[in-house]
Amino acid sequence: MSYQKTNPAVVNHSSSSTYCFDVESFAHSMRAYNNEISLTFMVLSDSKSEEPIPSEVVKGATT
Known part of the structure; x- marks a missing residue:
């Protein structure tokens, strides 16, 4: 079993925990x-669905 670098992380801003994986x-x-x-x-949303995604939104999200 391999172990990765551990990063201390604050949970609920009250206590610290150390995870066995790289949080970042x-x-x-x-x-x-x-x-x-x-x-x-x-991209897979089509005009047959109740609320299709406008093509402008898709183009904007892919750039």
Whole structure:
């Protein structure tokens, strides 16, 4: 089993906890994942859905 660098993190601004993974790397990965999922949803949204995503919004999000 491999261990990664640990970063202390403040939870609820009252106590500190140490995680067994790189918190900054995890946060970066989650932001990238959420961005890709959002873009995929917008691109796959079509005019048949109840509330299609306007093409201008999709173009703005992809630049």
